[in-house]
Amino acid sequence: MNSTDIQLDIEKVETSRIDQVDFSNLQFGKQYADHMMYCDYIDGEWQTPKIVPYGPMEFEPSAKVFHYGQAVFEGMKAFKDDDGQIWLFRPEQNFERINKSSKRMAIPEFPKEHFFASLQALLKLDQDWVKKGQGNSLYIRPFVIATENGVSASESDRYRFMIIGCPAQAYYNKPIKVIFAQDYSRAADGGVGFAKAAGNYGAQFYPTKLAKEKGLDQIIWTDASSHEYLEEAGTMNIFFRIGDKLLTAPTNDRILDGVTRKSIIQLAKDNDVEVIVDKVSVKYIVEAARKGELKEIFGAGTAATVVRVEGFEYDGEYFDLPAIDKPYGTFFKSSLQDIQYNRVEDPHGWTVKAF
Amino acid sequence: MNSTDIQLDIEKVETSRIDQVDFSNLQFGKQYADHMMYCDYIDGEWQTPKIVPYGPMEFEPSAKVFHYGQAVFEGMKAFKDDDGQIWLFRPEQNFERINKSSKRMAIPEFPKEHFFASLQALLKLDQDWVKKGQGNSLYIRPFVIATENGVSASESDRYRFMIIGCPAQAYYNKPIKVIFAQDYSRAADGGVGFAKAAGNYGAQFYPTKLAKEKGLDQIIWTDASSHEYLEEAGTMNIFFRIGDKLLTAPTNDRILDGVTRKSIIQLAKDNDVEVIVDKVSVKYIVEAARKGELKEIFGAGTAATVVRVEGFEYDGEYFDLPAIDKPYGTFFKSSLQDIQYNRVEDPHGWTVKAF
Numbered sequence A, B: 001m002n003s004t005d006i007q008l009d010i011e012k013v014e015t016s017r018i019d020q021v022d023f024s025n026l027q028f029g030k031q032y033a034d035h036m037m038y039c040d041y042i043d044g045e046w047q048t049p050k051i052v053p054y055g056p057m058e059f060e061p062s063a064k065v066f067h068y069g070q071a072v073f074e075g076m077k078a079f080k081d082d083d084g085q086i087w088l089f090r091p092e093q094n095f096e097r098i099n100k101s102s103k104r105m106a107i108p109e110f111p112k113e114h115f116f117a118s119l120q121a122l123l124k125l126d127q128d129w130v131k132k133g134q135g136n137s138l139y140i141r142p143f144v145i146a147t148e149n150g151v152s153a154s155e156s157d158r159y160r161f162m163i164i165g166c167p168a169q170a171y172y173n174k175p176i177k178v179i180f181a182q183d184y185s186r187a188a189d190g191g192v193g194f195a196k197a198a199g200n201y202g203a204q205f206y207p208t209k210l211a212k213e214k215g216l217d218q219i220i221w222t223d224a225s226s227h228e229y230l231e232e233a234g235t236m237n238i239f240f241r242i243g244d245k246l247l248t249a250p251t252n253d254r255i256l257d258g259v260t261r262k263s264i265i266q267l268a269k270d271n272d273v274e275v276i277v278d279k280v281s282v283k284y285i286v287e288a289a290r291k292g293e294l295k296e297i298f299g300a301g302t303a304a305t306v307v308r309v310e311g312f313e314y315d316g317e318y319f320d321l322p323a324i325d326k327p328y329g330t331f332f333k334s335s336l337q338d339i340q341y342n343r344v345e346d347p348h349g350w351t352v353k354a355f
């Protein structure tokens, strides 16, 4: 990353908590690196970013984030290569996306220099939290919350931008079963589905819980108006392989424009795999499954990288997707990881040295 | 309210802050009564509700409410009659609705006894914060937030239920101008629009800001699929008067089932005003406006009670709704307030003594 002249206030931990963490047995999102960044927006300006020991903070119960969900977040990862160098994967994408999300949520955009200077300083301080080895990473969670105290439903005049980090292993270690949504939906046309707005996620918990009670792991959301087109999963974009072609839904105002998705589309091009970015009709996928033409479904997202879908339920029927030889999913996952861990050339300049 | 045997832990303020508040000059939602209630859900159980001085609380930055908007709220009011008795208006409705909202957001329901015992105790302690006089009230904000620390997108295993109170005067003191939504939307079919889910509100701030920049105060949302039917405003249900008939949209999974709305429907029946609860087509309303048959539009909600809409914009055109003689809006507002302030008989048993 560009080194910058941005001033940061840094308060280091006295003793690291790292020895208390069992890195071979991590629960996703449950352990936090020693430091965190916060930066307040007050009187129309982002103040000096502060890096402090990770820990609790005080909020008034009337803070708008608690009442109106005016909050957005990002998810990105830092990887350590065999030489101990730390890399970020397409961090500009996350930076741009958090501001896109913020805009839709009436949150002021965050300055680029603040973002990258903080990230760099945090990763330098917490570099030991990024472990070498396949599947290991530091999951980085930038987020913004509305901190004005006031229970009236209008945008906040104060915000807090924060970055926290969680050491992570692979997110899903086994294939998942999904259900195609027929009743519930995730996002409306003209809504906030394309943004990583906090409320999009909480709204999925109940339908997902119902799916889990049926033995399914995730929902693949369909368009809210007709439920005829497959869009994305709760935290992943979705690819379908029909014969030798890959199919994925186009982004629109209901779908998150995923970094993993766009990277896979590029890798597919690089490897002469045809990718069709077009509406994915449920009917078409179900028929392809019946005819044996549906070879694979996989999800793509930062947390999971790539995860195989081993079957789906639709309209009360379960469709099995047996493992195949040389699946695209595995190929894209390892291609991505090779780049992320700096094991191969990076022709698109996706990886960025953390410091 | 029924007195109950629920145990509450109560810590009173040493000195009330009430003398610092200018009750003739209140900004909605900006001043807080001396006490607040909180009750934690831990290990599958709601713990003993605690009443403590209003003030900041500690949260970890990884608390799920900050990331996933897993939060719901309610809005209700306490009124003081001329004899100094405090009344709540249909509080059971709010209690039932917060649990309905919670259910959709995968939040455990809150026990009825906890809710009413806390409310009663709070109102007793903070009774001086409820001022006599038309338009004055204590706005009561129950809410629930996800407090588990963890940045993985699944429902929390800890929650905090809270109640805070804000002294309030009339919310809107003048008529408003609205715009009928044509691009943005508030809620999807199969989504969480019917719930008072935090994220529903934050998602409206940006489109509402755009409307305000055009000199309009609020948006009347239309169905997300076609934008052909008028549904509700950001914090109010909407009534249209065509000739002598009232028209309002039916509730569905996109619309909040408002207490004020249902009370007005009942009052209309009581007063032989015909109310048609049916889809409200934009086209029909625009035509009625052109023909001079659209006599009134008004919004109905706890915060605002009833507020007159003096004009609307649709498709770039502004339609003026001049004030009329004996508007329904004013009649329903004063009928409601007469009941709320215990000035008339309450045939439906809507008002409930606070303690």
Ligand SMILES: Cc1ncc(COP(=O)(O)O)c(C=O)c1O
Residues within 6 Å of the ligand: A075, A196, A232, A233, A234, A235, A236, A237, A256, A257, A258, A259, A260, A261, A300, A301, A302, A303
């Ligand atoms: C709704 C949704 N879709 C897709 C994704 C995948 O996006 P990315 O690959 O940028 O992580 C995510 C996760 O970020 C998400 O939250």
Ligand SMILES: Cc1ncc(COP(=O)(O)O)c(C=O)c1O
Residues within 6 Å of the ligand: B075, B196, B232, B233, B234, B235, B236, B237, B256, B257, B258, B259, B260, B261, B300, B301, B302, B303
């Ligand atoms: C979206 C929405 N619609 C309508 C209302 C009006 O409901 P009530 O009359 O119960 O306050 C509210 C406010 O509570 C609301 O938030």
